[in-house]
Amino acid sequence: MATDTEKIRNFSIIAHVDHGKSTLADRLIEATHTVEGRNMKSQLLDTLELERERGITIKLVPVRMNYRAKDGAEYVLNLIDTPGHVDFNYEVSRSLAACEGAILVVDAAQGVEAQTVANAYLAVEQGLDLVPVFNKIDLPSASPERAAKEIEEIIGLDASNAVLCSAKDGTGVDEILERIVTDIRSPAGDKEAPFAALVFDSVYDNYKGVISYIRIVNGEVKARDEISFMATGERYEVEEVGVFTPEKRAVGALGPGEVGYIVAGIKSLSDAGVGDTITSARNPASAPLPGYRHVKPVVFCGYYPIERDEINFLREALEKLQINDSAITFEPESSAALGFGFRCGFLGLLHMEIAKERLYREFGVELVATPPNVIYQVKLTDGSFAEARRPSDFPSDPTRQEEVLEPFIRVTLFLPDTYVGPCIQLCQEKRGIHAGMDYITPERVRLTYELPLAEFILDFHDKLKSATRGYASLDYEHIGYRPSDLVKVDRLIQDEPVDAFSFICHRDEAYHRGHSVATKLKELIPRQLFEVPIQAAIGKKIIVRVNIKALRKDVLAKCYGGDVTRKRKLLEKQKEGKKRMKQLGRVSIPQEAFMAFLDVSSDEK
Amino acid sequence: MYLDALEREISARAEDSSAVSTLYVGGGTPSVLSLASWERLIEIIERGFSFSGDAEVSVEANPGSLSRGHVALWRAWRVTRVSVGVQSFDDRRLKFLGRVHNAAQASAALALCVDAMFSVSLDLMFGLPGETLRDWMTDLKTALSFGTNHISVYQLTIEEGTPFARENPELPEGYAQYRYAQWRLTRAGLDQYEVASFARPGYECRHNLNYWDDGKYIGLGPSACGCMDGTRWMNAQRLDDYAAMTLRSLPIVSEERLEGERAARQAAVLALRTKKGIAWETFAERHGEPAANAIRRNLEHFPGDIVANGADASRLTPKGFRLGNVIWSEII
Numbered sequence: 062m063a064t065d066t067e068k069i070r071n072f073s074i075i076a077h078v079d080h081g082k083s084t085l086a087d088r089l090i091e092a093t094h095t096v097e098g099r100n101m102k103s104q105l106l107d108t109l110e111l112e113r114e115r116g117i118t119i120k121l122v123p124v125r126m127n128y129r130a131k132d133g134a135e136y137v138l139n140l141i142d143t144p145g146h147v148d149f150n151y152e153v154s155r156s157l158a159a160c161e162g163a164i165l166v167v168d169a170a171q172g173v174e175a176q177t178v179a180n181a182y183l184a185v186e187q188g189l190d191l192v193p194v195f196n197k198i199d200l201p202s203a204s205p206e207r208a209a210k211e212i213e214e215i216i217g218l219d220a221s222n223a224v225l226c227s228a229k230d231g232t233g234v235d236e237i238l239e240r241i242v243t244d245i246r247s248p249a250g251d252k253e254a255p256f257a258a259l260v261f262d263s264v265y266d267n268y269k270g271v272i273s274y275i276r277i278v279n280g281e282v283k284a285r286d287e288i289s290f291m292a293t294g295e296r297y298e299v300e301e302v303g304v305f306t307p308e309k310r311a312v313g314a315l316g317p318g319e320v321g322y323i324v325a326g327i328k329s330l331s332d333a334g335v336g337d338t339i340t341s342a343r344n345p346a347s348a349p350l351p352g353y354r355h356v357k358p359v360v361f362c363g364y365y366p367i368e369r370d371e372i373n374f375l376r377e378a379l380e381k382l383q384i385n386d387s388a389i390t391f392e393p394e395s396s397a398a399l400g401f402g403f404r405c406g407f408l409g410l411l412h413m414e415i416a417k418e419r420l421y422r423e424f425g426v427e428l429v430a431t432p433p434n435v436i437y438q439v440k441l442t443d444g445s446f447a448e449a450r451r452p453s454d455f456p457s458d459p460t461r462q463e464e465v466l467e468p469f470i471r472v473t474l475f476l477p478d479t480y481v482g483p484c485i486q487l488c489q490e491k492r493g494i495h496a497g498m499d500y501i502t503p504e505r506v507r508l509t510y511e512l513p514l515a516e517f518i519l520d521f522h523d524k525l526k527s528a529t530r531g532y533a534s535l536d537y538e539h540i541g542y543r544p545s546d547l548v549k550v551d552r553l554i555q556d557e558p559v560d561a562f563s564f565i566c567h568r569d570e571a572y573h574r575g576h577s578v579a580t581k582l583k584e585l586i587p588r589q590l591f592e593v594p595i596q597a598a599i600g601k602k603i604i605v606r607v608n609i610k611a612l613r614k615d616v617l618a619k620c621y622g623g624d625v626t627r628k629r630k631l632l633e634k635q636k637e638g639k640k641r642m643k644q645l646g647r648v649s650i651p652q653e654a655f656m657a658f659l660d661v662s663s664d665e666k
Numbered sequence: 667m668y669l670d671a672l673e674r675e676i677s678a679r680a681e682d683s684s685a686v687s688t689l690y691v692g693g694g695t696p697s698v699l700s701l702a703s704w705e706r707l708i709e710i711i712e713r714g715f716s717f718s719g720d721a722e723v724s725v726e727a728n729p730g731s732l733s734r735g736h737v738a739l740w741r742a743w744r745v746t747r748v749s750v751g752v753q754s755f756d757d758r759r760l761k762f763l764g765r766v767h768n769a770a771q772a773s774a775a776l777a778l779c780v781d782a783m784f785s786v787s788l789d790l791m792f793g794l795p796g797e798t799l800r801d802w803m804t805d806l807k808t809a810l811s812f813g814t815n816h817i818s819v820y821q822l823t824i825e826e827g828t829p830f831a832r833e834n835p836e837l838p839e840g841y842a843q844y845r846y847a848q849w850r851l852t853r854a855g856l857d858q859y860e861v862a863s864f865a866r867p868g869y870e871c872r873h874n875l876n877y878w879d880d881g882k883y884i885g886l887g888p889s890a891c892g893c894m895d896g897t898r899w900m901n902a903q904r905l906d907d908y909a910a911m912t913l914r915s916l917p918i919v920s921e922e923r924l925e926g927e928r929a930a931r932q933a934a935v936l937a938l939r940t941k942k943g944i945a946w947e948t949f950a951e952r953h954g955e956p957a958a959n960a961i962r963r964n965l966e967h968f969p970g971d972i973v974a975n976g977a978d979a980s981r982l983t984p985k986g987f988r989l990g991n992v993i994w995s996e997i998i
Contacts, residue, residue: 590968590969590972590989590992590993591969591972624891624900625877625891625893625898625932625936626891626898626900626922628935629932629935629998632935632991632994632995632998633995633998635991635995636995636996636998647967647968647969
């Protein structure tokens with residue numbers, strides 16, 4: 062019933078964003094008649110509406126294709142698509158673990174980009190067979206020779222036999238299919254061994270519950286089999302097994318080397334963890350398959366519902382989102398400005414934005430997001446460490462704090478040499494430490510910097526884009542915590558500290574940033590009945606002070622011949638406007654002041 | 667038509683009135699009524715109401731229409747106070763306000779009333795477009811030169827839907843004008859006994875004080891407001907509607923009755939308009955301890971130079987008067 066392993070090829074496509082991965086996948090699906098032409102929509106595998114819109118793939122969707130090779134045999138090709146963005150490296154490694162090979166797509170006009178290198182190395186590390194493909198050879202600026210040279214020099218792979226392809230017009234697609242069969246090995250696997258499969262993804266379906274995407278390593282699985290998850294020990298009866306065409310289609314059984322899904326009445330995604338091994342409950346495998354490293358969020362921000370009473374709605378939406386994006390974490394928090402919300406953790410900025418957008422599109426939740434921040438490690442004078450996710454987690458007495466450590470990343474930039482100057486300047490401004498620079502070709506430079514993650518997530522992408530007119534590509538990896546001269550800058554309004562306005566920054570920047578925030582607040586906080594000082598302080602030391610002058614404007618209106626009601630209504634209207642302000646001590650602060658501090662851009666939607 | 671309707675309203679009201687202690691004939695300048703009409707008005711009022719011995723009877727006078735005949739008639743009747751709607755002693759600003767009188771007529775009207783030995787009040791308005799502090803100082807100086815024992819100052823406020831609102835003129839902030847008025851008038855011996863009113867001791871307008879004390883009053887005529895036993899009402903605004911309604915019943919178009927803390931808060935705002943402020947003991951008797959305490963706590967948030975919170979009473983300081991609307995809107 063199950064396909065012979067000799068006739069199976071499991072592969073993924075590795076490419077930098079925009080190098081044409083999704084288009085190529087579509088061509089492969091077309092060429093194998095997996096989907097009828099009339100049902101084809103551009104970039105079929107990007108199932109999220111959002112992905113198709115942004116032209117990026119976040120969530121991998123597997124597809125099974127039947128291909129009759131030149132040797133006359135019928136092969137099953139399982140394509141496991143991979144996300145191209147650095148935030149989603151973990152998804153790439155998941156996909157790769159389910160494959161024996163990968164197509165390495167390089168844009169023949171643009172050459173190797175930072176992302177290509179990182180993912181190619183991930184594939185090499187996992188022992189995958191690589192098929193290099195130069196895409197977009199139809200472009201006049203395409204230069205396969207240069208691309209080949211870059212692959213050989215930067216990645217160190219032999220690119221002499223690369224397929225020349227144009228996913229746009231279909232050139233080379235047949236050759237790619239053939240090379241998948243000839244260059245990528247078939248999966249190993251023992252049909253007689255106890256059933257063992259790797260869960261490489263899970264999605265939640267409202268009708269079927271959790272659907273686990275699996276790659277079978279040994280044995281067979283079919284409906285009514287009793288299975289167990291090795292990490293949790295939970296047992297289930299299989300209700301359905303199937304393959305991706307790419308729509309899910311039930312099949313009788315899945316055997317070694319095959320890629321498919323199982324439905325087993327699993328209610329929650331946490332019971333079907335990605336990276337876990339599924340085995341037979343009666344005849345379990347002796348040891349779990351190598352899993353994935355647990356991905357930890359590195360960027361945090363607060364999500365708050367725009368309508369305050371929608372907090373429970375937001376919680377439900379986050380829970381559901383977490384069901385098919387297990388990398389998201391969240392915990393309740395509250396903010397003076399925004400009320401109740403959640404502090405959410407993400408793998409990166411794009412991941413954060415996508416989550417926000419999905420909450421809106423799929424669950425109808427409109428929210429405001431606070432600016433992202435990182436986790437700091439605060440070493441206290443008693444030798445212990447405290448984890449600080451927000452400024453208020455820092456000790457209120459700075460003398461108790463011996464040292465602050467912050468997460469660093471190593472950023473690799475690929476860029477034309479004309480932009481090296483502005484790029485270096487940007488990295489220096491961002492407190493970067495130069496770690497290397499080399500010429501890949503006479504015109505292209507690889508620049509490596511070690512940067513604090515906090516600076517990176519602030520606005521690095523945007524600044525890099527403008528410094529290089531979008532010609533630079535980047536990749537980064539986390540390189541751990543390092544001590545930095547960081548301080549918590551407190552904000553005092555009318556001598557009272559206001560947590561919502563405090564922030565963490567490098568000591569050298571404290572004055573500058575303290576001053577700009579104070580100036581902004583001065584504009585936004587209306588004049589009060591008295592003079593209001595706005596101060597920035599490090600510990601007890603005041604570093605910035607600006608004053609909001611006392612209110613001098615008032616309307617002394619006539620009370621018309623005993624028309625008390627009218628006057629009261631006017632006052633009530635005035636009061637209504639004030640209600641939206643937050644009373645801090647004797648100072649009323651409008652919501653906008655908090656929003657401005659958070660710099661929430663509401664025009665994103 | 668107006669007087670006939672008024673007569674009907676008064677006869678409908680007459681039964682629920684006891685002796686009148688203050689009467690204010692104002693709101694749309696009664697001095698435009700002819701002498702004959704005035705005689706009829708006096709007759710209607712005298713038939714409808716009885717007055718207490720020391721009753722305060724005020725009449726609003728428009729400098730453009732006030733005549734010696736009016737003054738003589740009022741003198742002969744029971745009028746004690748005349749409030750002259752001067753607004754400004756500057757012809758340009760009077761024209762902006764659409765007043766029919768000029769500065770000379772205003773001066774003449776004031777002189778007439780003072781000479782007739784009335785207790786005279788004059789109304790001045792500040793915050794007009796293009797008005798400088800110096801202009802306002804001149805107005806106040808002129809106003810004081812008549813020796814009146816009561817001056818009211820108001821800031822121009824633009825109401826929506828009026829021709830002023832359509833022009834949307836740029837107005838001065840007004841704070842300095844008001845601040846100066848407080849200083850200048852107080853120095854001239856006129857105490858600020860209410861946010862907009864300055865008087866020599868003993869010459870406060872009792873009629874207005876009754877409003878701020880949350881007292882009872884009857885309003886008669888189109889758009890008049892009244893308050894009896896906690897219920898406030900307003901009459902129809904257009905004369906023809908008003909007149910038609912008096913044929914059937916009372917010409918009331920809206921009524922409102924506040925209960926509990928809302929009533930207390932409204933009373934507190936009214937009381938804070940005056941120098942006396944909120945006397946806590948009587949306030950608590952009238953509105954209950956919990957409401958009184960809640961309002962007291964609100965007032966304690968304000969700095970001492972704005973709200974003087976004493977054990978017996980809370981009142982606005984002169985600076986507090988300048989910021990009155992902000993404070994009232996906090997406690998309403």
